[in-house]
Amino acid sequence: MNRLDGWKHGAISAVCGKRSKWLVLALWLLVLLFLAPLGSKLSGAEDNDAQSWLPGSAESTQVLSISNGFRPEQIPAVVVYARPDGLTARDRVRIAEDVGQLRTLREHGVRGEETRGPVFDRQPDPRAAQIYVPITMDASGWQRIAPAVSSIRDQVGKGGDGLSVHITGPGGTAADSSKAFEGIDSTLLFAAMAVVVVMLLITFRSPILLFAPLLGVVVALFTAQALIYLLAKHAGLTVNGQSAGILTVLVFGAGTDYALLLVARYREELRRHEDRHEAMKLAMNRAGPAILASGATVVLSMLVLLVAEMNSTRGLGPVAAIGVAVALLAMLTLFPALLLVCGRWIFWPAVPHVGSADPTRSGVWARTGRRIARRPRTTWVATALALGLLSLGLIQLRAAGIPNADQFTGKPDSIVGQEVSARYFPAGDGDPLVIVSNTAQAREVGRTVAADPDVVPASIGVPPGAAPVHDGRVLFEATTRAPSDSAAAKDTVERVRAAVHAVPGADAKVGGGAAALLDMENAQTHDNYLVIPLVLVVVLLVLSVLLRALVAPLLLIGTVVLSLATALGVSALAFRHVFDYAGEDVAFPLFVFVFLVALGIDYNIFLTTRIREEAGRHGTRQGVVTGLATTGAVITSAGLVLAGTFAALGTLPIVGFAEIGFAVALGVLLDTFVVRSVLVTALFLDVGPKVWWPNRLAHEDGGSPPTDARAPGGPGEPPDAGESGDHPPDSGEPGGPAKPARPPG
Template sequence: MPDAIKGQERPKKGVAHFVCGRRSKWVVVVLWLAVMVLAFPLASKLGDAQDNDAASWLPGSAESTQVLEESKGFRPEVIPAVVVYARDSGLTPADRQQISEDVAAIKQLRDHGVRGNETRGPVLDRPVDPRAAQVFVPITMDEKGWDRIAPAVDSIRDITGKSSTGLEVHITGPGGTAADFSEAFEGIDSTLLFAALGVVIVMLLITFRSPTLLLVPVISVIVALSAAQALIYLLATHADLTVNGQSAGILTVLVFGAGTDYALLLVARYREELRRHEDRHEAMALALHRAGPAVLASGATVVLGMLVLLFAEMNSTSGLGPVAAIGVAVALVSMLTLFPALLVILGRWIFWPAIPHLGSPEPTERGFWARTGRRIAGRPRATWGITAVILAAFALGLTQLRADGISNADAFTGEPDSIVGQSVQAQYFPAGSGDPLVIITNAPQARTVGETVATTSGVVPRSITIPPGTKPVNDGRVLFEATMSDPADSQAARATVERVRDAVHAVPDADAQVGGGTAALLDAETATTRDNYVIIPLVLAVVLLVLTLLLRAVIAPLLLIGTVVLSFAAALGLSALAFRYIFDYAGEATDFPLFVFVFLVALGIDYNIFLTTRIREEAGRLGTRRGVLTGLAATGAVITSAGLVLAGTFAALGTLPMVAFAEIGFAVALGVLLDTLIVRSVLVTGLFLDVGPKIWWPHRRAREDEPRTPEPAVAGSAVSGGAVSGGGSSPNEPEGS
């Protein structure tokens, strides 16, 4: 009998044994089939439960949110679309006749939510020899919400698309922009699903080198995604959980990325145990017993990290927290139950063509990461020092970060009609005419407040109006609008909002509030800045606590947190340089640093856990130095494979035609690659080797580093020991290599 299988360990009775038991494995699969039958119809309805209204994104305490809510008492909630007509040489009589006919037809679109009696225009850019005209079309926001906008705008476009040759016609304003955003989000679930699925299939095929094995994690992840979407749909419809297009899209990426990572780690350990056990049920039970705690700890850390987002003021950010946490939790359960049950049912042949046979040799001792560890061990201080300096140099790119918001004109990777129309409109009319300020004040002070607004810098003189269809007075309050001279999504317009607010708040007894699209952008920036200062330290605290409890040490977790911060700064710096000089993006959303940090730290901590728990296990038998080298050799390949999969799934966000998603996807993918290829493998290894046993302080292991068994070859213990994570074999190294 080969040495590798002498003294086989028998799995203990427990959850792991139940999941892969000879009969109970079928029970697990049947239970998940029942979940799928119940979940699939509900999962398909998640798009209907999304709430993309402005209030679902903004903080509830924001002044713009309060104006939005109070304005419903004056008029039905509407969003104005602006139809812009332009001919640089001047509108012809035929043009003006065509515009009049268009307006008459648009007013008849009542079935699409158009408020015909309140449609205004055409408004000419000048009374004599006009070159442009604009028509304001209010669209009702009823129970259908944002689902009504895109069809309404499409109907308007069908009417205006028949204009005479040479006459430019565009649909812009809040309604036009909302329609373009709605169309960009349309099919987000399916687009990201197929993109992420494609990435996972390709990466698993490269990693496993088996066309049959990759089907098992793919099936398990799809089941997990459907179950998570169904649960989130139920919570959204019955427990007021906020779900929007952003959180629904990120959910898909998270479930695919995290779920596949867990699958890779379990497969690595299962493959190792199959080389030592003839009975695949025992092999899987031991694989779960040894790798399961690390997978469970990493998944729990991600869930806790996501739940920290509940402390955010931004509704969109706080709503993402539980959505992401549910997704990762369901993926974790699926990968610890359904996935191993399916592997055991299918047997060894599923690994074809590299089937792990009983007693076959371990490839880890001669692997790339074993050789890398030996090189680092030669000069650990120089290795981690040089690596840290390089990462710090990458972080200097932060000077190019412009996370102060993205204007509508820069929000799309392409140039939709509303953005073109916004530019054309600004050539002939006040730039802010399509998205005015909304002011609500007490009736007795309304005249004073109106005069104060009209004389504020940045407001177009004589632009104070009461919108058609608005009650003149509601409970002693008055609503009116004012046009700004700058584009509504510009920094200059935000400054105007601040000046107007300062001015009207100073009017005695007015209780005036200022809202509108620009005010909402300003409030979102303010809330996001606050969230950055609150959420980031909380996430770090959660990660530090988990690492401290898991490793039962203080020095090691502090070192790991330092590498996390350095890795994040380097990823953000490199991303900022890429956005400026490669992709030519105008800037980043205000919540960009927060999202990148949360995803990188919460997900990147997985790799810390997989590596350090293995190091800690091996250090108990071999001493810290050999434990570090063995841990790297045993987990390096599987961590790299997991990182590549996670990076690829986040890169799939780039398939969406929106800059904010593309930037998050790029930065997280780059950060994950830095984390797995450089930080975990080189920086952490060098640090641990240099500091030595003191990394375990205050544990008694900090004072003893003598091997408790004869010193084996660097990675030899991957065959013989009981490791916690990853396993000795690499899923991307062929059998017997």
């Protein structure tokens, strides 16, 4: 048996042994039986209330916490009635009856007794009226919002005969968001599964083989969901709808990628070894370190999110890290055990036999590598310039938040109601500023707030002196003239905060919807400046340790950053001029960066580790061409799978998810077909052996890559040196001996 560099001999034998593979399957079966039922409970453990999303130390979060002492956390639903030519006497009677019915409503947290209204847009001939119905939040979070709004809808009915009736405000919008998230787990699961099935069928051309990785990722997903559920219930881990949805995509995408990378090397070894267990041990030994490094890069990058200020971003970190870690474990234990149990026939109809030709040696990627080798410097310069030009689309990026009216891909009732309300009432109505201050200074704080030109003075419905008092504090509200999700409303928050903070001894704080959006924007800016450099450092360290070099990791980091900029630039152009999206979420650049850098580096890791392996035997330049030839097809397939699974986010009717899915899918495709296959290959060929500095490989002569029509590794080329005869020369490939080539560059 060949020596096993990398993994410990015992660890590989434990997975690949003739008897131990059955033990591995039995252990995973026990894990699935015990944990799968817990995984189905994850949606019930989600925490989607405001504090699970907002920055933990932000002023709006503090106001939200303080206001719980005055009243339970509430979210108002606004019932809007409108008739453009004026409300009739019959309309007024109906509205009064609806108010009476709403005041008796007690279902799903609706506090009917606190219903306010009707408020008319004008007198004596009103055209519109609004009713404000508070909904109390509890431990069930936003899960009760949709039923609460449905119960309000049952009381007020629908419009007709020229009268329109809509339910909007924060409560109505939250209910529509909740409905959009309904079935998110199953929707993404089946969408991702369909993508994986199609891509694996195309890649493997085997209707049997695809079931092994598919079973592995499904088991990994259920296991990860169960572990996250246990941590959420007993260790305080915060999980929301966003992190639960991304978990599904990550496990399917990353898990399938790891399976593809392993099975490609396993198939290579099956062409060289009769014993499939020996072939798997060698495949695990040679591909395992790269897969481990890829998984470690993703896990560590996700854990970096723990330093973020945004609670939603910080909560995503451990959720995503657990998902990828479990997927990695399953693909390096369960998946190889399944392949070994099934034997060679699982590859039917293209079963790899000992001595059969390796199609990757003479395929499109072998030819691509030889073409690049003729003019590597011209190739990488032209490619980098093209990517740089496309990245100029970044000037179109508007990552300042998505207005409520534009956050859905369609137009639900709450958005229609918001537009109707804005025609007749102050735009910030229904989502006011919330101000708390010490009791003694409450009147002065109230006058200060009312003095702001963009605050409606009459909206301070409860005079501060008569407002409810709790623990020496007073709470009151104020309506802005601008919509709460607009830049003007955020400017108002900044002015009002500066003014009330200046009131001596008031200890006043300003919260509410507009304040929360402002705090989220500021926190996200902080997170971008902190998280992005840390993730780059993590990736650089992993690459340096894996490749035992400094130049190659720096080059790879540079190409990944260029790929990210290009993906964001092209995405911004598409969002503006193709999809007509109003903007991007404040977290959009960070999420796209983390996913693209952490996941996209996988392909560079797999390529460069193979190049390094080949460089040790044939020299760097020939190693580059051989590495691209042998990994090109599988990395392309892995990229298509990952891009497809992230594109599945577009099945959700929420613009923020669709944007992340589109940008990550585009970035993965760019990285797979352009950055990794062209830019990295050309750079390594141009730099030559110095790419491994300070490793001893930097001092080898480098050799010359073949530029003839024959792929490396065929007849006329000696067996792999250093493999102790394990790799006999491939037989059956056409072509003559290699011709001398002019050194590239």
